[in-house]
Amino acid sequence: MPVWIDPDKCNGCHSSRQPPCLRMCPGDLIVKDHSVNKAYLKYPEDCWDCLPCIKVCPEEAIEFHLSYQFGSREATLAPHIHKDRDFITWDAVDVRGKKETFTIRTKVMKIALDEQVEDSEQGLDFSI
């Protein structure tokens, strides 16, 4: 499974109908289970490994795993957006546990926890 949302960390972005991870997936692969208030990747076989979902998660609850057929699941790669949104730092841990970090310039746009869908009656809640 390429992208995995840790249910222990995901808070469903509170009462958001459409949390950022769900909105930013270009394949419409993430859904929110409102009964438990958590998002999950519904269609892992359709994931492109493009990672916008990980970058916009305010809880950093989404993990990136290599599809197991390509190699060990032990290595990890996790992006952290800086507060000023001008840099992104990637924590990389290889299969032997060696850690490396990479800090790169960027220009991250602000993202709301929820967003109104055009012509829809569904509610919108930004409260945290």
Place this chain on the structure above:
Amino acid sequence: MIERQTIETDILIIGGGTAGCMAAVEVKEKFPQYKVTILEKAHIDRSGCLAGGMNAINAYLNKGETPESFVRYVRSDSCGLIREDLVKSMSELFEYCVKKVEKWGLPILSDENGDYVPRGRWNIKINGESLKPILAKAARSAGAKVYNWITVTNLLTEGERVTGAVGFSLRNGKLYVVNAKAVLIATGGAAGLYRPNNAGDASHKTWYSPYNTGAGYAMGIRAGAEMTSYEMRYVALRTKDAIAPTGTIALGAGAPQVNAKGERFMVSRYADIGGDGAPTPYRAHGPIQEIKAGRGPVYLDTRGISAEKVTDLKKAYLDMYPSQVLYWLANDIDPGAEPVEVQTTEPYIVGGHCQSGYWVDVDRRTTLKGLYAAGDVAGGAPFKFVSGCWAEGVLAARAMGSDIERMEEKVLVSEERIAAEERRAFGPFENHAKMKHGIKSSELESRLQKIMEQYAGGASTYYEMNEEMLAIARKKLADLPQEVSGLVAEDLHQLMKAHEVIDRIDVAQVLVEHMAYRKETRWPTYHTRTDYPERDDVNWLKFVNSVRDPQSGKIVLMTRPYEQLVPGDRYKP
């Protein structure tokens, strides 16, 4: 009963990607009086090709280069046949577009004199992890109205005129009918026509966005627009398994291709056409021939590059293809110590790398009145990449703005036509309710991909094809359109997936006709005809075009002449 939402606009842009966002901004800047509406299949902030980011602008006129030198290069890279008018006109706008996006916030690496840092002859380095949200914000701020999660299923036409489009919302299930004076199609190219490299949970680990499924091509095919050069498929040379772009390594670290024996085969076998700098089709064809001859695997030889260069490589991939870095971490690979294995992808149809797409004039008008095309969906102009898509968005925007100034009234289509499209769009829903053994989109996708893979020049036949194979492909594909009437969808996501397959079937049929029609091998691997293995400038220095008759459904092939505008040897950069 399907609820309906009707939108009135001046300009409709289908697809809020690279070309679409730039077009929206250009219209609002040059013609602020016009209403611009964008229908986007996903969310405009992170949709399509740029979702993961981009680490370079690969079409830029660095110091000393001119539109003419660019045309000469692209012409030789595309084996002597391009629409020179289109390539030249886009190159004249590279700087205009890149400076604009830099102003919007894209970090571009500059030297102490303020000049962009080149990464190759036509490339500059960017930190484009957030390129897509930057473009999206610009489009919204300019005043374009964006509708996210609309799967557009068809264009609306009245006679020869395109008057709008119809689609459905993935979120509220409503039918959207948009009436417009001008429509720009900017939906991207087509992935998923052939079997992908990987299976299981990596089946979408493709190079081209798996969510670009040829919708724009298919809509035009169904409406009777003239298409060009589908036979120039794109087969990309990419890193093994991760399918990440190789330019980052080849250009970024100057790594040459070597075979299993360590031989620099591009130099030893393709010296006369440029060795490691041979035209792009040969840089995929060369390694395929090594593997075919038993001299594989093939690598980009990164051994001996400095630790600093390795870090640069990793950073570049993190801006665009992070899974490449995770692949190295998981397999304990240091690209400075061992070479990076490469492979070729399944064929894609993409007008931004090759030149398959709508036949357009220099202002990006298609052959249908009121319909314009820009980006990967527009034909005749390869080597567009990001900046060329921007440029085409600008050109189309200017043409749309000035064309509709002269237009009096909006043309509206009949209720009958809209109702018919509603039935077609939601058909798989109805089928689900009444059919016991309906066909899932994934099943139809497998059937399509199997035909294309085995009879239409897939990777398993080293991308080779002949008349007889293509005849089988044609026959088997002909069964698929009626299969569509048995497609089922349980929810809106599945309905989108159903339309993705429907569209790809229409594209595949046109593709096979194009590949059968061109009786030469101009672009090896992209279109290797074993029965016509040589390039034939006497008979085939021209474009293969097609129109599918909207009434009979018959695909009619024709040729259009090539025109040389920039003098010089067409095979020399």
